[in-house]
Each structure stands twice: as C-alpha cells, then as structure tokens.
Amino acid sequence: MKRCSVGARVGLMAMVLCLAGLFPNAISMPQASAKKSATKPPNSTTKGDPKSEQPKFKAIWEPVNVRDDLELMSVHFATADEGWVAGGRSVMAGGVILHTKDGGANWEVQLGDPQSSDRAYRDLRFVEPKIGFAVQSTGGGDHQLLxxxxxxxxxxxxTVGQHRTDYRFISADVGFYAGGAEIYRTRNGGRTWEPVYQCRVKAEINGLTRDVNCEFDQLYFVDANVGYATSRRIESGAGFVMAKTEDGGATWTPxxxxxxxxxxxxxxxxFDANTGVMRTINGKVFRTTDGGKTWTSVPGQIDGKPNIEFADAEVGWMVRYNSMMYTTNGGKSWVSRNIGFPASxxxxxxxxxxxxxAAGPHGMVYRYRIVPIDYTSKGMLAAPAMPAR
Incomplete structure (x- = not known):
C-alpha cells in the first residue's frame, strides 16, 4: 500500500488529497443542496400563464327544432329538460301542443294535429310543473281554455275572454284575466268568471284633479294573495295605472x-311583494323596490315587446326577434346582444x-346552455354566458 508521508509544512490539505487517492470512495466533497420545488412538472402552469387563464366553458344557443313547419307561438319549460310548445300550421289551422322530456331532442304531440283544421293553441301558463293552461281561439266569442x-x-x-289583454292562474282553479277596464276572476278553472275590479282613478291632468277611466293590460301574481295589474296610458300623458291586491284579487288599490x-x-x-321590474311599450325598463309606488328607469332598452322572465333573483331575460337582453343583477341594468337565429x-x-x-316559426326551437369550450354542434350560435352561482 502506498504510504502518505507529509511534512508539517505541507499542511492539512495535502494530507486530505493523499488520503483521497488511497481511499477514493471513503471521502466525497459536499454537494450544493438543491432548492425545493425549483422546477415544476412540465404539464403544470403557473399563475399568470396565459394557458391557465383560458375559459373552459362557453354559452351557446343550439337547435332542438320541431321537425315540422309549424308556427310556434308559446313555449314553457318546467325543468331544464321537460317543456311544451304551442302553435299551429298557422293561426287558423293545425293547432297543436307538443311536449319534450329530453331538452328538445325529441318532441311528441300531446294535443291536436298539425294537419287539422283546428285553430292554433297559444298562451301557455303553468302554475306548477304539471298544472298548466292554454288558449284556443274559437272564431267568435270567448276563447276556449284548456x-x-x-x-x-x-x-x-x-273559457277566457276573447278581448283579454292578459290572463294568469294562481292555482288549478283560481285565475284572472284583464279585459278593458275590468279584472275578472274565476274560481272553477274558467267555467264562470266574475268582475272583481273596474279601473277608475283620480289623476292630475293639466294641473286639475280628474276621475278617469283606464284599461288594464298586464297582470302578475307574486303568490296566491299578492298581485299587480298595469293599465294602458291614461289621458294627456298623465302616465298609467298600477293596481295591487293583497287578498287574492278580492279588492284592488290603484x-x-x-x-x-x-x-x-x-x-x-x-320577485316579491316589493321588488319588481317592468317594460313599457317603447322598450324602456323600470324597477321598483316599494311595491310599485315609485319606479326608477334602469339602463337597457329593447324592441319587439318581449315578456320578462327571471331564473332567480339576479338573472333575467327578454328575448324577441333576434335580440336577447339580459340582466345579472336583479334588473338594475340590462345588456343587449343580437343573436343570429334563423327565424324571429x-x-x-x-x-x-x-x-x-326560444321558439318561433317553421318549428324553430333553440336551447341555451353552457358547454365545454371545445364543444361544437350544427347550427350552434354564440351566446352571452350567465354567471355561475
């Protein structure tokens, strides 16, 4: 064995080098310690990485059409997948109500025949998921209620009044319709109707207080007790009438x-007895928080005179022709988007x-939903995404 002979002058380092030569595996130089998590896995992304900020979902309208050339005049869905459409081959013939339980993938005829001479069905109104009404014109006199x-x-x-402007039911038997100056009520599903209120109110016109008549136009019930009615314009631009009931329609205050x-x-x-949203004939939108006593104009305006529907206390829509106006803050402001539907x-x-x-002529039914960002389907249209809960 080779000997290490070193003098005192050589020093400690020489001794270490000598021993390393004799025992190469016995002594190792210390290595620099690696910092933890210095390198991330190749598939992960860090904050700020553009890939991590790309949306994973999108909103679309996609066709789930009725495969017949029908003029669809009304649509109601009780759940995300179960719903009804009503209409006919025309207003005068082919009256039909169709039903789906799979989101429009398949439609079945529940009432009528598209080839019949029966008039169209319209004005679907549901009070519970399975309890609903529809109207069919009779060609003369009051319309048939189904x-x-x-x-x-x-x-x-x-039956329901031929010249009604709106009708609503609050149960399977109790309902109301607005016709001219009066509100009518039924307690037996439409077999008989009785007037419960005639519109007449004091209004200031040209600086003078006058008793004026008015004609009701719209009805809305919050529950079985609280309901509202609005009228058409009264004289000389004095505004219009709102009436409220708090006893199930027995009495009204205008x-x-x-x-x-x-x-x-x-x-x-x-939404409740105090908070509501209203659209006027010119497409302006107003909101109240005091039970309709005062109304404040809010941003947003739409053509076509659409209805107002809310999914919850925040998200609401108005859709008509090719325009979709929506709110995500309970009607405090509205935003419009044009959607390229193939029919109005x-x-x-x-x-x-x-x-x-959304439904329209030629059997058009389009479904709005949220899908993965890479999803595609024939006829799909881009849509604004409603915020998740």
Whole structure:
C-alpha cells in the first residue's frame, strides 16, 4: 500500500488529497443542496400563464327544432329538460301542443294535429310543473281554455275572454284575466268568471284633479294573495295605472305611475311583494323596490315587446326577434346582444340561469346552455354566458 508521508509544512490539505487517492470512495466533497420545488412538472402552469387563464366553458344557443313547419307561438319549460310548445300550421289551422322530456331532442304531440283544421293553441301558463293552461281561439266569442293537471293530458276547462289583454292562474282553479277596464276572476278553472275590479282613478291632468277611466293590460301574481295589474296610458300623458291586491284579487288599490309613459303591451315581473321590474311599450325598463309606488328607469332598452322572465333573483331575460337582453343583477341594468337565429323569436322560457329556450316559426326551437369550450354542434350560435352561482 502506498504510504502518505507529509511534512508539517505541507499542511492539512495535502494530507486530505493523499488520503483521497488511497481511499477514493471513503471521502466525497459536499454537494450544493438543491432548492425545493425549483422546477415544476412540465404539464403544470403557473399563475399568470396565459394557458391557465383560458375559459373552459362557453354559452351557446343550439337547435332542438320541431321537425315540422309549424308556427310556434308559446313555449314553457318546467325543468331544464321537460317543456311544451304551442302553435299551429298557422293561426287558423293545425293547432297543436307538443311536449319534450329530453331538452328538445325529441318532441311528441300531446294535443291536436298539425294537419287539422283546428285553430292554433297559444298562451301557455303553468302554475306548477304539471298544472298548466292554454288558449284556443274559437272564431267568435270567448276563447276556449284548456288545462292539464298531469303534464300529459289536456282537456277543456272553460273559457277566457276573447278581448283579454292578459290572463294568469294562481292555482288549478283560481285565475284572472284583464279585459278593458275590468279584472275578472274565476274560481272553477274558467267555467264562470266574475268582475272583481273596474279601473277608475283620480289623476292630475293639466294641473286639475280628474276621475278617469283606464284599461288594464298586464297582470302578475307574486303568490296566491299578492298581485299587480298595469293599465294602458291614461289621458294627456298623465302616465298609467298600477293596481295591487293583497287578498287574492278580492279588492284592488290603484294609483298613477310614470307620467309620459305607456303600459300598453308592456311586461311585468315581481320577485316579491316589493321588488319588481317592468317594460313599457317603447322598450324602456323600470324597477321598483316599494311595491310599485315609485319606479326608477334602469339602463337597457329593447324592441319587439318581449315578456320578462327571471331564473332567480339576479338573472333575467327578454328575448324577441333576434335580440336577447339580459340582466345579472336583479334588473338594475340590462345588456343587449343580437343573436343570429334563423327565424324571429316569438316566445321564450328561462328555466335556470344556464338553461333557456326560444321558439318561433317553421318549428324553430333553440336551447341555451353552457358547454365545454371545445364543444361544437350544427347550427350552434354564440351566446352571452350567465354567471355561475
């Protein structure tokens, strides 16, 4: 064995080098310690990485059409997948109500025949998921009222005024319709109706207090007790009338609102007894938080006189023709988008903030939903995404 012989002058380093030569595996030089997490896995992304900020989902409208050349005039969905459309081959013939339970993938005829000479069905109104009403013109006199209590079978239940401007039911038997100056009520599903209120109110016109008549236009019920009605414009631009009931329609209290505006062919929605949203004939939108006593104009305006529907207390829509106006803050402001539907939307139904339907002529039904960002389908249209809860 080789000896290490070193003098005192050589020093400690020489001794170490000598021993390393004799025992190469016995002594190792210390290595620099690696910092933890210095390198991330190749597939991960760091904050600020553009890839990590790309959306994973998008909102679309996609066709789930009825495969027949029908003029669809009304649509209602009780759940994300179960719904009804009503219409006919025309207003005068081919009346039909169709039903789907798979989001429009398949449609079945529940009432009528597209090839018949029967007039169209329209004005779907549901009070519960399986209890609903529809109207059919009779060609003269009051219109026929049809009812389903199981979501499947429809049968005549009575009539409803021919010259009504709106009708609403609050149960399977109790309902109201507005016709001219009066509000009518039925307690037996439309077999008989009785007037419960005639519109007449004191209003200031040209600086003078006058008793004026008015004609009701829209109805909306928050629950079985609280309901609202709006009228058309009264004289000399004095505004129009709002009336409220708190006893299930037995009595009504009127007052005048919004001078210069007109409630004709408007739309009305209330979240509760105090907070509501209204559209007037010119497409302006107003909001109240005091039970309709005062109304404040909010940003947003739409053509076409659409209804107002809300999925919840925040997300609401108005859809008509090729325009979709929506709110995500309970109606405090509205934003409009043009959607390239292949036909003009005549009716829509908003079920929940990520599911809605729009219907129109030629059997057109489009479904709104949220899908993965790379999803594609024939006829798909881009849509504004409603915020997740």
């Amino acid at each position: 009812r389903t209590t199981d979501g499947q079978n429809w049968a005549p239940s009575g 007052w005048v609102i919004l001078p210069g505006e007109d409630g004709k062919e408007g739309a009305l929605h209330f 939307v005549t009716a829509f139904s908003l079920v929940q903030r990520d599911r809605g339907y």
